[in-house]
Amino acid sequence: MASTQSRDAVLEDHPQLLPASPTSEYIHSSILSLSILVVFELEIPIKDSKTITLLRDQFLPINTRFSSTLVRDEKGAQSWKRVDINLEDHVKVPHFPTGLPPSTYDDYLQDYLTKIALDRLPENRPLWEIHIIKYPTSNAAGTVVFKLHHALGDGFSLMGALFSCFKRADDPSLPLTFPTKNPSLKSHWKAEAWKKVSNIAAGCWYTASDFVQSVLHGTVLEDDRTAIRSGTPQLEFEQFTISTVTFSLDRIRRIKSKFAGTVNDVVVGIIFYAIQLYQQRMGQVTTGRRMTASVLLNTRMVNGYQSVNDMLKEKTWGNHFGFLHIGIPSCSNADKENPLTFLINAKKTIRRKRQSLAVYLTGRLLQMLKTIGGPED
Structure with missing residues (x-):
């Protein structure tokens, strides 16, 4: 205070x-x-x-x-x-x-x-x-x-x-625009509210379990040491190299249409599958190992692109995100696994997590800890 x-x-x-x-x-x-x-x-x-x-x-x-x-x-x-x-x-x-x-x-x-x-x-x-x-x-x-x-x-x-700083190539006098089919903020909120009411029992259970899991991961639980987690103290301050890989957005859209998922589902599934392949190449079997990913979640009640003016008007500018803790699936032989399996699992897991309010409770908890211990704590 x-x-x-x-x-x-x-x-x-x-x-x-x-x-x-x-x-x-x-x-x-x-x-x-x-x-x-x-x-x-x-x-x-x-x-x-x-x-x-x-x-x-x-x-x-x-x-x-x-x-x-x-x-x-x-x-x-x-x-x-x-x-x-x-x-x-x-x-x-x-x-x-x-x-x-x-x-x-x-x-x-x-x-x-x-x-x-x-x-x-x-x-x-x-x-x-x-x-x-x-x-x-x-x-x-x-x-x-x-x-x-x-x-x-x-x-x-x-x-x-x-x-917002760019102009259209076909007519530089016009600002850059994107097609959108998302409903209004109000109608989207009503749809989400009705969905949560209809699944209130499951939502309460998911919220409680995810919140406890998030707190445990942030305090006492640690992932196993693997090829993607060395456990070296202060590793974030060590030298690193940026490398890139390019995927065609059109191909990702075609993939997501195959199992009625989202672009995010496809990307998360691809990363999970790549992790299995990498660890197998490094001579590690992932079966039985605890590995957790933090998946970024946009907490705005919007679905699609918003212009800067819309964000400022609706007060959605800033940092509106949370992290979902998602267990990385393991397998005994990644080369023999169907990659689509990882995409489907990612879709199911993320949709279940979206029924949870744990990300908001975790944010409240962090705010309480900041008030008690100060910003640097």
């Missing part, structure tokens, strides 16, 4: 300060600092002469957080503070050797992404950067990388912000 009163007093003395959300505080601390890399691959060479103008006229006005820093009061509570911004400090243009083949620039790009992923964003300026790579790779004539701190918002918010 004292911490809350302290923050309220600070905000009254400094009306330009806006309190950071609890989630933003969790992912921006002395222990944890999460950033998102958004990579745009362009079909034509980059001309960066209009970069500053685009950032000033279109990007910064989207949200005041893009021209604010996070400051802490004497209790450690964080707030957003508007600052003067020098856009040149946020634009990075790396220089590689010239005249190399695109495949070589693939390696340079991968190394560069790894480097900027490890670098912590400066605290004395707004928490974002744009990196312009003018060298042709195997996939693009040029590459633009946005690095944005997760405290600014989740992927849903930040992608909406970046898309």
Whole structure:
């Protein structure tokens, strides 16, 4: 309570300060600092002469957080503070050797992404950067990388912000739009409410069991040591390398239509199957081993793309997500398993988890612990 009163007093003395959300505080601390890399691959060479103008006229006005820093009061509570911004400090243009083949620039790009992923964003300026790579790779004539701190918002918010800066290729006078078939927020909420009422008994059981499981995983339960979990202390601070793999979205859509699933079901199922194949290649049998994945869940009551204006109007901008703890299925011989089995299991598990309110209870619990122990705890 004292911490809350302290923050309220600070905000009254400094009306330009806006309190950071609890989630933003969790992912921006002395222990944890999460950033998102958004990579745009362009079909034509980059001309960066209009970069500053685009950032000033279109990007910064989207949200005041893009021209604010996070400051802490004497209790450690964080707030957003508007600052003067020098856009040149946020634009990075790396220089590689010239005249190399695109495949070589693939390696340079991968190394560069790894480097900027490890670098912590400066605290004395707004928490974002744009990196312009003018060298042709195997996939693009040029590459633009946005690095944005997760405290600014989740992927849903930040992608909406970046898309709002673009125009349609067929008519540059019009903003970028996406087709949508989702119902309104109100009707979606009614459908979800009716669904939960009709399954109230199962929902209560799932909520209780998932909440207990989530608390245990966060405190006493540990996954077994495997090829994907070494158990090495402070592994998150070790050097790592970013590598990519590309899947055709059209193929994923065709796959999901085969078993009436979602794109998310397909992606999760593919990852689970790949984990089994990897561990088998590493000479490990996964049968009987406890392995758990944290699957990101969008907690907004929307289904589909929202423009920035819609997010600001309906107050869905920011970090609105939770994590579902999902057990990774095991098998004795991944080469003999039908990959579709992993997709179907992922679909069933995620749908069952969506009937649970454990993700919201876990968020409340974290908020209570933050109030008692402070933001850094």
